[in-house]
Amino acid sequence: xxxxxxxxxxxxxxxxxxxxxxxxxxxxxxxxxxxxxxxxxxxxxxxxxxxxxxxxxxxxxxxxxxxxxxxxxxxxxxxxxxxxxxxxxxxxxxxxxxxxxxxxxxxxxxxxxxxxxxxxxxxxxxxxxxxxxxxxxxxxxxxxxxxxxxxxxxxxxxxxxxxxxxxxxxxxxxxxxxxxxxxxxxxxxxxxxxxxxxxxxxxxxxxxxxxxxxxxxxxxxxxxxxxxxxxxxxxxxxxxxxxxxxxxxxxxxxxxxxxxxxxxxxxxxxxxxxxxxxxxxxxxxxxxxxxxxxxxxxxxxxxxxxxxxxxxxxxxxxxxxxxxxxxxxxxxxxxxxxxxxxxxxxxxxxxxxxxxxxxxxxxxxxxxxxxxxxxxxxxxxxxxxx
Amino acid sequence: xxxxxxxxxxxxxxxxxxxxxxxxxxxxxxxxxxxxxxxxxxxxxxxxxxxxxxxxxxxxxxxxxxxxxxxxxxxxxxxxxxxxxxxxxxxxxxxxxx
Numbered sequence: 001x002x003x004x005x006x007x008x009x010x011x012x013x014x015x016x017x018x019x020x021x022x023x024x025x026x027x028x029x030x031x032x033x034x035x036x037x038x039x040x041x042x043x044x045x046x047x048x049x050x051x052x053x054x055x056x057x058x059x060x061x062x063x064x065x066x067x068x069x070x071x072x073x074x075x076x077x078x079x080x081x082x083x084x085x086x087x088x089x090x091x092x093x094x095x096x097x098x099x100x101x102x103x104x105x106x107x108x109x110x111x112x113x114x115x116x117x118x119x120x121x122x123x124x125x126x127x128x129x130x131x132x133x134x135x136x137x138x139x140x141x142x143x144x145x146x147x148x149x150x151x152x153x154x155x156x157x158x159x160x161x162x163x164x165x166x167x168x169x170x171x172x173x174x175x176x177x178x179x180x181x182x183x184x185x186x187x188x189x190x191x192x193x194x195x196x197x198x199x200x201x202x203x204x205x206x207x208x209x210x211x212x213x214x215x216x217x218x219x220x221x222x223x224x225x226x227x228x229x230x231x232x233x234x235x236x237x238x239x240x241x242x243x244x245x246x247x248x249x250x251x252x253x254x255x256x257x258x259x260x261x262x263x264x265x266x267x268x269x270x271x272x273x274x275x276x277x278x279x280x281x282x283x284x285x286x287x288x289x290x291x292x293x294x295x296x297x298x299x300x301x302x303x304x305x306x307x308x309x310x311x312x313x314x315x316x317x318x319x320x321x322x323x324x325x326x327x328x329x330x331x332x333x334x335x336x337x338x339x340x341x342x343x344x345x346x347x348x349x350x351x352x353x354x355x356x357x358x359x360x361x362x363x364x365x366x367x368x369x370x371x372x373x374x375x376x377x378x379x380x381x382x383x384x385x386x
Numbered sequence: 387x388x389x390x391x392x393x394x395x396x397x398x399x400x401x402x403x404x405x406x407x408x409x410x411x412x413x414x415x416x417x418x419x420x421x422x423x424x425x426x427x428x429x430x431x432x433x434x435x436x437x438x439x440x441x442x443x444x445x446x447x448x449x450x451x452x453x454x455x456x457x458x459x460x461x462x463x464x465x466x467x468x469x470x471x472x473x474x475x476x477x478x479x480x481x482x483x484x
Contacts, residue, residue, distance in 0.1 A: 058445060060395060060433040060434075060479070092428055092429075
């Protein structure tokens with residue numbers, strides 16, 4: 001029987017939840033890196049025992065951790081260059097240096113502000129090589145490691161896609177979504193708050209904004225600007241990588257041409273504000289969102305925690321409530337805190353800022369809390385192991 | 387032998403106990419001590435001060451002999467009591483709370 005491993009990043013450490021394919025009885029491991037903010041953990045698709053983790057702290061900055069035994073033990077990928085006495089060791093794994101001239105982006109007050117590295121929000125292991133991993137960072141940039149996380153190089157052409165017009169939102173300015181096209185190694189999608197979605201078709205040598213069709217009526221002076229949109233999350237199904245789904249600050253959208261044009265599919269959602277969006281493992285048009293009341297009220301409408309599912313790629317939505325609190329619930333679900341497994345029926349998972357991690361072993365029809373009292377959940381990833 | 391006390395989270399990251407001890411050749415300055423810590427424990431690079439500028443991270447403090455040395459230039463010699471191992475050099479995470 002398969003094993004499910006859920007990697008949970010929280011405000012105060014990481015947790016690993018495991019169960020067999022029935023997904024009923026769970027073992028909890030953690031906290032790993034207790035006391036540190038764990039923004040994201042993700043395993044390599046080609047070597048699931050290799051897991052990368054972003055460990056960060058307002059005091060001590062960024063640390064990259066790596067496990068090669070499925071999360072049992074961890075280490076900082078070794079900086080292999082011997083240090084010169086009196087100087088910093090080169091190539092250490094937590095050094096994220098912007099390439100070339102650092103450059104400027106738009107600051108809150110409209111002035112230009114230099115890029116400053118703060119933390120890694122998202123780690124995306126390559127679908128083909130366990131030593132290659134991408135890092136989406138704040139201030140928004142994309143880095144790549146080809147040595148298992150020992151050293152990082154910026155794919156700096158991304159910031160040339162009108163980076164001077166990008167502006168942080170209240171949560172900062174970060175690359176939070178990285179989607180390598182599973183059918184085309186040269187194509188990668190990224191999403192940035194608050195800049196929009198971008199695509200490269202040449203392995204990162206050049207990037208273009210893919211925000212046509214987005215309308216940000218309340219956030220931007222030009223609602224249809226080429227960049228500046230607060231895209232919260234994009235998702236795709238591996239079988240149809242030109243078909244993308246987006247949860248924007250407000251609005252849920254889809255595209256069937258790799259982002260050349262987006263169409264709103266919010267339909268009959270009670271509110272189209274939210275953070276995560278994900279796609280069923282076996283049904284490319286079945287998607288999930290968690291509606292949140294508004295940009296001012298980051299909790300579910302009416303205090304009812306509801307996942308909404310569309311089996312039609314958006315437009316028509318159904319609330320999924322069985323097993324979820326339907327009164328007095330005022331948690332949020334952050335953008336990186338939803339994931340799916342690849343069993344049949346598909347499992348859906350999400351974590352909340354209240355510390356619950358929920359699992360549905362029946363594609364969303366019913367839910368159970370795996371754990372209820374973790375620190376605020378930042379991220380959830382799922383590995384389906386043979 | 388210079389004694390260094392690291393904050394809880396950096397002790398865990400480096401896998402060390404309450405205190406580490408380092409041998410330094412003269413001149414024994416704040417910068418030389420920090421470089422020695424980073425040489426011995428490379429996983430601490432970037433967690434106390436910036437990789438390139440060597441600027442102290444904003445919420446890190448250096449204390450020794452009941453003095454705050456955080457704002458002293460890194461060329462500043464360490465107090466004699468620290469050099470002689472009578473007093474530890476403290477790397478401290480600044481207070482936060484409320």
